[in-house]
Amino acid sequence: xxxxxxxxxxxxxxxxxxxxxxxxxxxxxxxxxxxxxxxxxxxxxxxxxxxxxxxxxxxxxxxxxxxxxxxxxxxxxxxxxxxxxxxxxxxxxxxxxxxxxxxxxxxxxxxxxxxxxxxxxxxxxxxxxxxxxxxxxxxxxxxxxxxxxxxxxxxxxxxxxxxxxxxxxxxxxxxxxxxxxxxxxxxxxxxxxxxxxxxxxxxxxxxxxxxxxxxxxxxxxxxxxxxxxxxxxxxxxxxxxxxxxxxxxxxxxxxxxxxxxxxxxxxxxxxxxxxxxxxxxxxxxxxxxxxxxxxxxxxxxxxxxxxxxxxxxxxxxxxxxxxxxxxxxxxxxxxxxxxxxxxxxxxxxxxxxxxxxxxxxxxxxxxxxxxxxxxxxxxxxxxxxxxxxxxxxxxxxxxxxx
Amino acid sequence: xxxxxxxxxxxxxxxxxxxxxxxxxxxxxxxxxxxxxxxxxxxxxxxxxxxxxxxxxxxxxxxxxxxxxxxxxxxxxxxxxxxxxxxxxxxxxxxxxxxxxxxxxxxxxxxxxxxxxxxxxxxxxxxxxxxxxxxxxxxxxxxxxxxxxxxxxxxxxxxxxxxxxxxxxxxxxxxxxxxxxxxxxxxxxxxxxxxxxxxxxxxxxxxxxxxxxxxxxxxxxxxxxxxxxxxxxx
Amino acid sequence: xxxxxxxxxxxxxxxxxxxxxxxxxxxxxxxxxxxxxxxxxxxxxxxxxxxxxxxxxxxxxxxxxxxxxxxxxxxxxxxxxxxxxxxxxxxxxxxxxxxxxxxxxxxxxxxxxxxxxxxxxxxxxxxxxxxxxxxxxxxxxxxxxxxxxxxxxxxxxxxxxxxxxxxxxxxxxxxxxxxxxxxxxxxxxxxxxxxxxxxxxxxxxxxxxxxxxxxxxxxxxxxxxxxxxxxxxxxxxxxxxxxxxxxxxxxxxxxxxxxxxxxxxxxxxxxxxxxxxxxxxxxxxxxxxxxx
Numbered sequence: 001x002x003x004x005x006x007x008x009x010x011x012x013x014x015x016x017x018x019x020x021x022x023x024x025x026x027x028x029x030x031x032x033x034x035x036x037x038x039x040x041x042x043x044x045x046x047x048x049x050x051x052x053x054x055x056x057x058x059x060x061x062x063x064x065x066x067x068x069x070x071x072x073x074x075x076x077x078x079x080x081x082x083x084x085x086x087x088x089x090x091x092x093x094x095x096x097x098x099x100x101x102x103x104x105x106x107x108x109x110x111x112x113x114x115x116x117x118x119x120x121x122x123x124x125x126x127x128x129x130x131x132x133x134x135x136x137x138x139x140x141x142x143x144x145x146x147x148x149x150x151x152x153x154x155x156x157x158x159x160x161x162x163x164x165x166x167x168x169x170x171x172x173x174x175x176x177x178x179x180x181x182x183x184x185x186x187x188x189x190x191x192x193x194x195x196x197x198x199x200x201x202x203x204x205x206x207x208x209x210x211x212x213x214x215x216x217x218x219x220x221x222x223x224x225x226x227x228x229x230x231x232x233x234x235x236x237x238x239x240x241x242x243x244x245x246x247x248x249x250x251x252x253x254x255x256x257x258x259x260x261x262x263x264x265x266x267x268x269x270x271x272x273x274x275x276x277x278x279x280x281x282x283x284x285x286x287x288x289x290x291x292x293x294x295x296x297x298x299x300x301x302x303x304x305x306x307x308x309x310x311x312x313x314x315x316x317x318x319x320x321x322x323x324x325x326x327x328x329x330x331x332x333x334x335x336x337x338x339x340x341x342x343x344x345x346x347x348x349x350x351x352x353x354x355x356x357x358x359x360x361x362x363x364x365x366x367x368x369x370x371x372x373x374x375x376x377x378x379x380x381x382x383x384x385x386x387x388x389x390x391x392x393x394x395x396x397x398x399x400x401x402x
Numbered sequence: 403x404x405x406x407x408x409x410x411x412x413x414x415x416x417x418x419x420x421x422x423x424x425x426x427x428x429x430x431x432x433x434x435x436x437x438x439x440x441x442x443x444x445x446x447x448x449x450x451x452x453x454x455x456x457x458x459x460x461x462x463x464x465x466x467x468x469x470x471x472x473x474x475x476x477x478x479x480x481x482x483x484x485x486x487x488x489x490x491x492x493x494x495x496x497x498x499x500x501x502x503x504x505x506x507x508x509x510x511x512x513x514x515x516x517x518x519x520x521x522x523x524x525x526x527x528x529x530x531x532x533x534x535x536x537x538x539x540x541x542x543x544x545x546x547x548x549x550x551x552x553x554x555x556x557x558x559x560x561x562x563x564x565x566x567x568x569x570x571x572x573x574x575x576x577x578x579x580x581x582x583x584x585x586x587x588x589x590x591x592x593x594x595x596x597x598x599x600x601x602x603x604x605x606x607x608x609x610x611x612x613x614x615x616x617x618x619x620x621x622x623x624x625x626x627x628x629x630x631x632x633x634x635x636x
Numbered sequence: 637x638x639x640x641x642x643x644x645x646x647x648x649x650x651x652x653x654x655x656x657x658x659x660x661x662x663x664x665x666x667x668x669x670x671x672x673x674x675x676x677x678x679x680x681x682x683x684x685x686x687x688x689x690x691x692x693x694x695x696x697x698x699x700x701x702x703x704x705x706x707x708x709x710x711x712x713x714x715x716x717x718x719x720x721x722x723x724x725x726x727x728x729x730x731x732x733x734x735x736x737x738x739x740x741x742x743x744x745x746x747x748x749x750x751x752x753x754x755x756x757x758x759x760x761x762x763x764x765x766x767x768x769x770x771x772x773x774x775x776x777x778x779x780x781x782x783x784x785x786x787x788x789x790x791x792x793x794x795x796x797x798x799x800x801x802x803x804x805x806x807x808x809x810x811x812x813x814x815x816x817x818x819x820x821x822x823x824x825x826x827x828x829x830x831x832x833x834x835x836x837x838x839x840x841x842x843x844x845x846x847x848x849x850x851x852x853x854x855x856x857x858x859x860x861x862x863x864x865x866x867x868x869x870x871x872x873x874x875x876x877x878x879x880x881x882x883x884x885x886x887x888x889x890x891x892x893x894x895x896x897x898x899x900x901x902x903x904x905x906x907x908x909x910x911x912x913x914x915x916x917x918x919x920x921x922x923x924x925x926x927x928x
Contacts, residue, residue, distance in 0.1 A: 131908070132909060327735070
């Protein structure tokens with residue numbers, strides 16, 4: 001109650017302060033969880049977590065682009081390929097570059113290509129962006145075969161594992177009394193990088209920049225009238241997103257230890273899209289959930305397939321079948337995805353409560369209605385346009401009456 | 403005869419039509435007037451099945467219009483020319499006309515095509531032109547001709563004068579009057595342009611906020627100065 | 637000289653197949669404003685239908701007809717059951733939906749038909765014809781490809797321009813509301829449009845497969861080439877799709893012959909981006925911003 005009496009600017013500042021604080025706090029907790037999990041889990045789980053981390057990094061980047069900015073990229077597998085090949089090539093040189101430098105290079109190269117593709121994409125619309133990025137996803141792996149000498153052709157490049165730095169080995173020994181393998185080192189870095197990327201993207205999404213991206217997605221004309229440079233907002237969103245995919249590709253190279261064209265088929269790009277649709281477009285939590293499902297579901301589904309008498313090869317196809325079906329169902333039944341639907345339900349419940357509260361509803365209702373529109377629209381323009389042919393929208397009809 | 407009773411149409415919580423009752427007598431022109439947002443277009447869209455009615459009834463002869471789907475309307479004898487000159491711009495003039503004839507009650511006859519091109523000679527000349535090359539007046543003629551080819555008992559026209567030069571409006575309205583007098587067509591004419599509309603109409607119906615406020619002979623409406631000032635703006 | 641003629645003739649037949657595929661995309665785009673990325677796996681599935689029949693001892697032609705028929709049914713079912721619900725809604729949802737279908741059909745085909753490469757027969761020779769003592773690089777199957785694409789296009793033109801049902805389909809695509817008021821059953825026309833487009837897509841699937849190998853992903857790149865061809869033609873115009881397909885086929889064949897087959901997808905990407913940036917309405921558009 002006391003909070004209601006604060007002046008509006010003060011309240012706003014407190015909210016943004018809180019958001020930043022919350023993100024950092026969540027990041028810290030995330031980092032601790034990563035360290036604990038990776039310290040005490042077995043080797044197989046560690047590599048699974050590492051895969052989860054790189055998928056989640058890429059998905060988080062994609063959900064910002066598609067959900068927040070409304071650009072649908074089917075080519076993020078290509079950016080992952082660029083990151084992975086950059087990593088593989090640098091790691092195979094005799095330079096002995098530190099891991100962080102290699103990964104930063106992966107981010108930069110992917111980001112640079114992202115500028116070029118983003119510049120083209122910024123001038124395109126919905127299905128055109130989808131088609132162009134689809135072409136990108138198909139085109140990039142071909143380059144690895146074309147520049148056979150540098151990129152290893154069909155066979156690809158094996159990626160030497162990085163050396164574990166002494167301080168890291170000491171720290172892990174201190175915690176767990178074992179010497180860490182270098183794949184555990186990579187998993188640690190991937191997990192921590194995921195936490196960092198999430199904190200960063202969460203803050204960008206809430207910042208001026210993030211609001212600009214959303215404004216461009218929701219209404220180009222209005223955004224332009226508000227003084228937003230549409231092209232710049234789009235390109236920036238694309239570059240950030242591509243850079244995330246590049247980082248993810250860098251980690252993928254280390255986790256998979258082989259970078260080959262067959263690892264970057266259209267399926268990879270579509271998998272990322274699945275992850276963000278399942279979780280809910282535009283939601284970082286959704287991207288995490290989606291990536292989690294993609295990492296851990298196949299095992300479950302495959303073993304179910306084995307139980308009902310399918311061969312291993314057939315069972316392996318069950319997982320994509322399930323994702324695909326779920327994706328179709330999500331679009332048909334709950335376009336907000338998991339997170340969006342939960343938010344919507346919560347907002348509806350809040351609205352009902354507010355309505356039930358009667359007199360106090362006048363203060364409660366606007367917030368919950370607000371929340372509801374955010375839950376619905378924050379998931380990527382999922383509602384269709386109203387029938388434009390209606391005689392007159394209700395509001396004008398009422399206005400004319402007075 | 404069109405017989406509408408207690409017709410109500412809602413958009414969410416808003417009643418766009420609120421208990422509308424009237425009859426449109428056969429072989430007459432009924433003008434539906436009123437301000438923007440009074441519910442005129444909604445009335446036509448409800449009658450032709452594009453918008454579902456919330457309650458009430460609407461009958462054309464023996465046909466219950468409210469249970470007839472929009473795509474069956476032409477076969478029930480109702481033709482609706484929507485607002486904004488609903489030509490299909492990518493098709494040729496002739497194709498637009500053929501489309502009208504396809505929906506006719508009897509299945510459409512070749513001879514009818516010649517009859518409407520007699521009525522609208524300009525359409526005959528532009529037969530093979532793509533419709534988006536036509537002028538506004540020509541487009542309006544095309545949609546009326548197309549509707550006539552379905553051989554309707556009743557024609558619902560939404561704002562045919564919109565954006566047209568006064569000379570063209572007069573031409574189109576005279577033509578309508580002729581069709582009603584000579585062929586016994588029944589017309590429901592939605593118009594903003596109340597003065598011109600009443601000049602060719604037999605009956606006038608004024609809507610305000612979805613309700614019928616006046617329903618009388620056109621001549622009575624023209625003579626009632628208070629009414630004209632309050633609702634018709636002339 | 638020999639290489640050039642080979643390249644051009646290959647490009648021509650390839651282009652014909654792209655044209656057919658682009659035509660299928662354009663038909664669906666025109667009527668429902670959806671780019672049907674699932675067209676590729678749809679064609680793949682129907683080709684497998686043919687393959688199963690042929691492997692069971694049926695003739696090529698039985699398989700061919702069965703594939704086209706199953707394409708018709710598949711297209712109609714997908715429109716009626718799934719796509720109907722996103723028509724007219726946010727375009728992002730429609731795109732994601734077709735990609736979901738893409739994944740589903742892929743996985744289902746791998747599950748049912750297996751994911752290994754299987755060879756698909758051709759009804760005519762795939763070696764160059766011999767005239768006198770020199771071989772011209774035009775194969776019997778190549779001629780069949782060109783002829784069948786031409787025949788299908790002729791039939792489509794006849795359908796759309798010459799028949800009442802074709803007129804109704806075009807009306808439903810261009811002005812759904814007006815068409816309804818004129819007594820056109822719009823929903824049924826859209827279903828029919830998807831079914832026919834799917835038949836045309838299936839034809840291109842059969843033509844790509846003939847004399848080669850099929851596996852669940854063998855049409856994936858074709859959807860990209862078909863899309864590029866359709867965009868070259870402006871995405872709206874069937875004629876443009878045909879010309880776009882042929883010119884893309886020739887271009888890519890030249891790239892493949894003189895640079896390397898690995899960069900063909902990249903060349904397609906470049907063509908697409910250049911066209912979209914320079915002439916967003918397609919190469920052959922005369923009217924620019926025609927939309928109201």
